[in-house]
Amino acid sequence: MNTSNYPTTPSDEQTPRKNTKKATIIVLAIALLGTWGYLLINNNKTGHAIEQNQAQIAQVSDEKAAIRKSFDESLTRLDSMVGISAVLKNKLSDNNKEIAKRKAEIRTILNKNNATSEELAKAKDLIGQLNDKIGNMEQEVARLTQDNQSLNQDKVVLTADKEKLTEDLTTTTADKVDLEKKVDIASTLNASNIAITPVSVKSNGKEKVTTTSKRVNKLLITFDVNNRIAQSGTTDLYVCITGPDGKNMTADALGSGTFTTRNDGDKSFTTKLSVELETARTKNVQFAFTPGNNFQQGNYTIEIYQNGFKIGEGVRQLKKGGLFS
Numbered sequence: 001m002n003t004s005n006y007p008t009t010p011s012d013e014q015t016p017r018k019n020t021k022k023a024t025i026i027v028l029a030i031a032l033l034g035t036w037g038y039l040l041i042n043n044n045k046t047g048h049a050i051e052q053n054q055a056q057i058a059q060v061s062d063e064k065a066a067i068r069k070s071f072d073e074s075l076t077r078l079d080s081m082v083g084i085s086a087v088l089k090n091k092l093s094d095n096n097k098e099i100a101k102r103k104a105e106i107r108t109i110l111n112k113n114n115a116t117s118e119e120l121a122k123a124k125d126l127i128g129q130l131n132d133k134i135g136n137m138e139q140e141v142a143r144l145t146q147d148n149q150s151l152n153q154d155k156v157v158l159t160a161d162k163e164k165l166t167e168d169l170t171t172t173t174a175d176k177v178d179l180e181k182k183v184d185i186a187s188t189l190n191a192s193n194i195a196i197t198p199v200s201v202k203s204n205g206k207e208k209v210t211t212t213s214k215r216v217n218k219l220l221i222t223f224d225v226n227n228r229i230a231q232s233g234t235t236d237l238y239v240c241i242t243g244p245d246g247k248n249m250t251a252d253a254l255g256s257g258t259f260t261t262r263n264d265g266d267k268s269f270t271t272k273l274s275v276e277l278e279t280a281r282t283k284n285v286q287f288a289f290t291p292g293n294n295f296q297q298g299n300y301t302i303e304i305y306q307n308g309f310k311i312g313e314g315v316r317q318l319k320k321g322g323l324f325s
Contacts, residue, residue: 063120068110070127075103077134099137102130184307187230189237189277191304191312194223198295198318199288213318216295221302222286223312225275232279238269238305241289244298244318249291262308269305 109115109123198216200208210216221239238259241249250256254271261267275285297320304312 063117064110064115067120067123067127070124071106071110071130074127074130074134077131077138099130099133102126102133106130183229185309187227188307188309189225189227189230189235189311191223191225191306194221194302194304194312194314196221196300196302196314196316198316211317211319213295213297213320216318218288218290219295219300219302219316220286220288221314222284223304223314224282224284225277225306225311226280226282227277228280230277230279232277234274234276235306237273237275237285239271239273239287239289240267240303240305241270242301242303244296244300249289251290251292254289259305260308261305261310267305 106123106126109119109126112119115123197209197220198211199218199220200210200212200215201217202208219241225237243249248268249270250268251270256268256270257272258266258268259272270289271287273285273287275283277283295318297318300316300318302314302316303310
C-alpha cells in the first residue's frame, strides 16, 4: 500500500520487476552452473571408477594368465617324465595320484570365467604345491634312474665277468679235454717181446714145438705190456689173428666179436683178454689159440690192440712139411 501522495509513474513500477527477473536469471544460472559442476564431478568420478574397474579386470586377467602360464610350465615338467620306465612309474604311483588331484583343482579354478582373487590365490598356492610334488618326483626319478643306471652297469660288468668266466671255463674245459686225451693216448700200453709158438700136442698130453702146419694143434702166444703212466687196474686187450687166407680167425669158445679202433673203425677180434696192470711195471701175458679146424700152411699174423690203438704185431709161418714129417 502506497501512502505517498505523489502519483506513480510507469517507470517506477517496472524497476522492481526488472530486479526480480535479474535475480531469477542469476539463480538459474547459478543452479545451472552447479548442475554442470555436479555432472562434471560425477562424470569424473564415474570415469575414474570405470578406469579402476578396468584396471582391476586387467590385473585379474594378467594374474590369471600368469597362473595359467605357471600351470602350463608345471605340466611341461610332468610331460618331460613321460618316458620313464614302467618300473619307475609303479614306484612313483603315490606321487602321481597327488599330482593328478592338484591338477584337477587348478583346472577347475582356471576354467572359471569369473574366478575371484581368493580363488586365483588358491590356484597359485596349489600350483606351488604341484611344483613341490613335481620337484620331489624329479629328484626321485633322478635317484631311481641313477640306481637303475648303476644296476645296468653292474649287470654289464657281471655279464662281462660271466662271459669271461664262461670263456675261461670253455678254454679250461677244452684244455682239460685235450690234456685228458693226451694222457689217455700217452697211457696206451706198449706190447713187446711178442712170441708165437706153434705147438703139437701128443695123445699122451706131451707138447712139442713144430713149424709143420699139419702137426700144429695150437699157437701159444706170449708178450709183455707196460706203460710208466698207466693207472693200476684192469684193462682189455684185443687180439686179432689173421690166417694165411687173409681172414680173421674167430672162435665162439674164445668170445670173438668186434671192437672200435681209433683209426680203422670197427674191427673183428679173435679173443679179448682182461689184464691186471700195476703202474710202471711190466706185465707178461700169454694165451693159447686153438682153431676149430686144422692149421693151414702160410703166415699167421697176430695183432694186439688196447685203448683203440694197435700196440704190437707178430707173424709166424707154418710150413707144409716133408714126406716123412
